[in-house]
Amino acid sequence: MATQLTTDAGQPALDWQDRRLPLADTADLRAALVEANVQTLLMVYVHLTHDEAMLATFQNYIKPPFAMPGTDIPEEYQQELREKLRHVLTTPGAAREDAPSKALMQRMMSVSVGEPVEDEFLPLLMDQIGFERSTPRREIAGRKPAPAGFKVLVIGAGLTGLAASIKLEEAGYEQVVIEKNPEIGGTWYENRYPGVGVDTPSHFYSYSFEITPEWTTYHPVGADMQKYLLHVTEKYDLRRHIRFETTVVSLAYDDEAAMWDVTVRGVDGTEEVLRVNAVINAHGPVNRWKWPNIPGFDTFRGVRMHTATWDPAVDLRGKRVAVIGTGASGAQLVPAIAGEVKDLTVFMRSCHWVIYNPEIAHEVPPGMKFALRHIPHFREWFRFRVYWFAADGLFANVLKDPEWPVDSPSVSALNEGMRQYALAHLDAKFADRPDLLEKLTPDFPIFSKRIILDNGWFDALKRDNVTLESGGIAEITETGIRMEDGTTYEVDVIVCATGFDVANMLGKLEVHGIGGRSLRDEWGHDDPRSYMGVTVPGYPNYFLTVGPNSAPNHAAGQNLISEVQVNYIIECLDWANASDKRAVEPRRDAFEAWNTQIDTRMQDMIWTHPKANSYYNNSKGRIFLSWPYRLVDYWNEMRGPKKDHFELH
Structure with missing residues (x-):
């Protein structure tokens, strides 16, 4: 069956080349200009006008994440930008037809993210952000x-x-x-x-x-x-x-x-x-995907599933459920099912560093979607901004400082700063649960293994019907899981979030x-x-x-x-x-x-x-x-x- 991406109204999604000016001066456009990401709107305006004065106006107010101290963009500047951009978008001939020079693009990128974007990144960015589209090989002259x-x-x-x-x-x-x-x-x-x-x-x-x-x-x-x-x-x-x-x-x-x-x-x-x-x-x-190597695993008479082979026909409502594994899959699964099961026991072999990202569960609002669909260059400039903060800017976290103590739980001053950021979230979430705080505090450097983004994971572990078990599993029985200390958990369903080979x-x-x-x-x-x-x-x-x-x-x-x-x-x-x-x-x-x-x-x-x-x-x-x-x-x-x-x- 053919599948096509559609808008919320069920209309076919616009292709990149379908965004044309001028746009109609509608309520949807005006709402989008209020709701859409301001830094990206600035990039669109300069892209369409080459107005470098607006870059100078904004550049002292745009900072990268974790920059201290932060500075809000004055509301009057934001309003001026929105009005100027609305005029350019809706007025025939107001937008320039020529593309910005590479030098201007580089300056725009640097202002957009609040830090220098060096020359070496430009070819990658122009390619991966979608500003330059390569000619299909079969159409290359001389090939x-x-x-x-x-x-x-x-x-x-x-x-x-x-x-x-x-x-x-x-x-x-x-x-x-x-x-x-x-x-x-x-x-x-x-x-x-x-x-x-x-x-x-x-x-x-x-x-x-x-x-x-x-x-x-x-x-x-x-x-x-x-x-x-x-x-x-x-x-x-x-x-x-x-x-x-x-x-x-x-x-x-x-x-x-x-x-x-x-x-x-x-x-x-x-x-x-x-x-x-x-x-x-x-x-x-x-x-x-791999099953855990636990004695008696095949003797369990209830339902066994791996997250990678999930059976949607299994009804977890009111069931006693065990989840083995607390990596990325387990941390996504547990919050999603904790509210519907009777009891949920989570078996953790080792903990992970968890970072709070308030955007992870946020829906993209209508104004942002309108901008992404209809405003020329908004899609590419927003992709640039997202990429920049999720890519090589993080590289310094995984590079050891040779002067840093080798027995430290971090590898550099920057890595220690990220560790403290994650610890602050951990401490805030479990201030009233020292038992969980102790279990969930890693002793290894942050970024040394896969990070978990907190999308309700910590909150789920605090629920009355959820138990976090960090002891060793001795065996799986016909009806449940027996720990090395003799504790037994009777369960109806075992879910293995035990990863891949x-x-x-x-x-x-x-x-x-x-x-x-x-x-x-x-x-x-x-x-x-x-x-x-x-x-x-x-x-x-x-x-x-x-x-x-x-x-x-x-x-x-x-x-x-x-x-x-x-x-x-x-x-x-x-x-x-x-x-x-x-x-x-x-x-x-x-x-x-x-x-x-x-x-x-x-x-x-x-x-x-x-x-x-x-x-x-x-x-x-x-x-x-x-x-x-x-x-x-x-x-x-x-x-x-x-x-x-x-x-x-």
């Missing part, structure tokens, strides 16, 4: 067309796999996308538990080439993400490339033909071998490269290594996404990583094609040098603090997941391959 019959197989139709399909189409490559589920979406199709949502702000967590204003909250709920991805699938007609309910079983490289033989299995168990030129593995790290990046997939070599043998269960998170020597034209040491664990930005990795992969294929070669493979020495650089760099990062332990580490403690530099650095690295680091076949 050699993709070879006829050259086929790329994409594993997975989630956020990354769909991006790969769109860009492969734009580049003219034949493709097939293999999806194990009956529908697209990946994580956002599978995860349907109550309260499921996204840490990344809504107005950035989307493709830069498909920005939408149709978010219901400032942080997207899972259903909104799935609706967005369905919209993208229909708009770009991607279903014609996708084979649903099909699993990739194995990949085997044919050295002589420079082809991959891909064994796929249908839902009926029938297997087939597809012969393709290249493979993009976009199956993602968060679909291999992230380190096993192959999952059940078998990959055999040149000479039959096995990637599973080389990686083992949980020690994956690659070159730049995308390629591996010995496996020509086999490309990873969200591969080893490419995850943006200091900030929001998985959508950015997905886009830039897809860009890099197609640049590699285009280079091989332009060179009349069939395949591209990283050199062994480049791979080894890169991994040595990564391991050395990790000693400067928060994730190697003595008390840091998370799913970013493998069983030996190596940080296999995190990208130890900034997002802008990865964006730059992904512009195209360093040709002396590769061999062409």
